[in-house]
Amino acid sequence: xxxxxxxxxxxxxxxxxxxxxxxxxxxxxxxxxxxxxxxxxxxxxxxxxxxxxxxxxxxxxxxxxxxxxxxxxxxxxxxxxxxxxxxxxxxxxxxxxxxxxxxxxxxxxxxxxxxxxxxxxxxxxxxxxxxxxxxxxxxxxxxxxxxxxxxxxxxxxxxxxxxxxxxxxxxxxxxxxxxxxxxxxxxxxxxxxxxxxxxxxxxxxxxxxxxxxxxxxxxxxxxxxxxxxxxxxxxxxxxxxxxxxxxxxxxxxxxxxxxxxxxxxxxxx
Amino acid sequence: xxxxxxxxxxxxxxxxxxxxxxxxxxxxxxxxxxxxxxxxxxxxxxxxxxxxxxxxxxxxxxxxxxxxxxxxxxxxxxxxxxxxxxxxxxxxxxxxxxxxxxxxxxxxxxxxxxxxxxxxxxxxxxxxxxxxxxxxxxxxxxxxxxxxxxxxxxxxxxxxxxxxxxxxxxxxxxxxxxxxxxxxxxxxxxxxxxxxxxxxxxxxxxxxxxxxxxxxxxxxxxxxxxxxxxxxxxxxxxx
Numbered sequence: 001x002x003x004x005x006x007x008x009x010x011x012x013x014x015x016x017x018x019x020x021x022x023x024x025x026x027x028x029x030x031x032x033x034x035x036x037x038x039x040x041x042x043x044x045x046x047x048x049x050x051x052x053x054x055x056x057x058x059x060x061x062x063x064x065x066x067x068x069x070x071x072x073x074x075x076x077x078x079x080x081x082x083x084x085x086x087x088x089x090x091x092x093x094x095x096x097x098x099x100x101x102x103x104x105x106x107x108x109x110x111x112x113x114x115x116x117x118x119x120x121x122x123x124x125x126x127x128x129x130x131x132x133x134x135x136x137x138x139x140x141x142x143x144x145x146x147x148x149x150x151x152x153x154x155x156x157x158x159x160x161x162x163x164x165x166x167x168x169x170x171x172x173x174x175x176x177x178x179x180x181x182x183x184x185x186x187x188x189x190x191x192x193x194x195x196x197x198x199x200x201x202x203x204x205x206x207x208x209x210x211x212x213x214x215x216x217x218x219x220x221x222x223x224x225x226x227x228x229x230x231x232x233x234x235x236x237x238x239x240x241x242x243x244x245x246x247x248x249x250x251x252x253x254x255x256x257x258x259x260x261x262x263x264x265x266x267x268x269x
Numbered sequence: 270x271x272x273x274x275x276x277x278x279x280x281x282x283x284x285x286x287x288x289x290x291x292x293x294x295x296x297x298x299x300x301x302x303x304x305x306x307x308x309x310x311x312x313x314x315x316x317x318x319x320x321x322x323x324x325x326x327x328x329x330x331x332x333x334x335x336x337x338x339x340x341x342x343x344x345x346x347x348x349x350x351x352x353x354x355x356x357x358x359x360x361x362x363x364x365x366x367x368x369x370x371x372x373x374x375x376x377x378x379x380x381x382x383x384x385x386x387x388x389x390x391x392x393x394x395x396x397x398x399x400x401x402x403x404x405x406x407x408x409x410x411x412x413x414x415x416x417x418x419x420x421x422x423x424x425x426x427x428x429x430x431x432x433x434x435x436x437x438x439x440x441x442x443x444x445x446x447x448x449x450x451x452x453x454x455x456x457x458x459x460x461x462x463x464x465x466x467x468x469x470x471x472x473x474x475x476x477x478x479x480x481x482x483x484x485x486x487x488x489x490x491x492x493x494x495x496x497x498x499x500x501x502x503x504x505x506x507x508x
Binding site: 028031032033147148150151153154156157158160161162163164165166167168172204207208211212213214215216217218 | 321323343344345347348349350351358359360361362363365366367369370371373374375378379404406422423426432
């Protein structure tokens with residue numbers, strides 16, 4: 001049977017394409033600002049959201065979207081107000097999220113296979129309505145990145161200089177944090193909460209070794225993300241693997257290959 | 270015309286710390302080239318941060334272009350070069366991209382670039398002599414070339430006030446001399462107000478109109494020719 005004959009694979013590829021492009025696009029700015037691990041922290045908050053969704057009988061994806069976005073903005077708020085150092089703010093959100101998730105899951109009695117599909121990703125449980133939500137949020141996310149691209153680059157290059165020249169640093173940082181929250185929420189069905197941060201970071205690391213400019217590095221990272229998701233889904237279909245793991249292992253392979261191949265590439269330039 | 274920078278009886282202390290500045294009065298007129306020097310820990314960077322409205326003075330007031338420094342409109346009129354020897358990001362960034370980032374505030378966050386913006390960016394790159402390296406990742410340039418690229422970034426917004434905070438840190442003496450001469454030429458060509466903050470100012474002494482020595486307060490303010498000989502090395506400044 002051809003892979004795209006199955007309806008669930010068509011949904012998975014369509015959803016994965018959005019995730020593969022969006023996650024590195026957002027992750028690019030997080031990596032440049034030494035905030036690579038924020039996706040992990042937000043993922044744990046998203047887990048609490050999923051659990052709350054089960055407990056209160058509302059959409060787990062919608063609840064995760066709210067929890068992840070609030071957590072991301074919360075980290076940024078704590079960091080920018082100097083109420084906590086960046087890693088401490090992240091630790092606070094990280095552990096609060098996972099603890100709240102565990103408590104809510106046990107209260108809801110939801111320790112089942114469906115919950116695991118959120119943790120590790122699943123191609124069987126994604127529906128066309130999931131895809132519609134992912135597509136809309138992905139398009140909005142990419143649109144916001146395109147709109148704020150120059151400002152986000154200016155802040156990544158030199159936050160103090162951008163502040164002195166009057167750019168709205170607070171607004172840009174909150175927008176980036178909210179985008180990170182949305183990315184985690186929309187990606188968790190395919191990649192899984194535990195691995196989504198890797199898809200935001202590994203393609204960027206790979207592209208950073210071979211790009212020649214900010215723009216080319218960002219576009220390359222989106223291409224590597226898309227390729228990782230497509231190849232990872234194909235692998236998971238034929239080998240019956242968890243898609244999140246397959247996708248992230250491929251992205252890691254790209255990062256390692258880029259590390260090894262970059263010196264050779266640079267010699268030919 | 271209002272002065273570019275004005276500090277009136279400014280004092281400042283970081284939370285829980287001793288007073289870093291006290292009784293500072295300073296006026297920088299438009300078009301002046303002034304160096305603010307002094308020993309490390311003497312308060313010159315704090316003075317700069319208060320002057321730019323990044324820190325609020327405990328007493329006194331700071332004004333930029335005649336407006337309160339923390340609420341000044343059109344902050345893009347300030348071109349700022351922070352102390353740094355490398356880019357804040359890991360990704361390769363071309364000279365053109367770095368310089369373009371300096372134009373964003375003047376154009377506005379959401380407005381697309383017009384021809385005038387592209388011309389200002391190209392002009393800033395040409396002015397520092399990097400037009401042939403515009404597409405080159407800045408990480409592949411020498412320290413002196415990187416410094417010129419950052420100057421171009423500060424110039425891309427066509428600033429009225431150019432602020433340089435320890436711009437020659439980590440740069441060898443020859444490059445410092447070349448940089449001083451470059452700034453002197455820039456000041457003459459553009460007439461822009463330049464505030465040059467550094468623990469040493471030998472490289473720009475021939476070009477500046479005033480030297481302001483800071484050690485907790487202003488201990489000297491005048492032309493370089495009037496600077497007492499034993500203060501030419503500001504790390505030995507004593508009030």
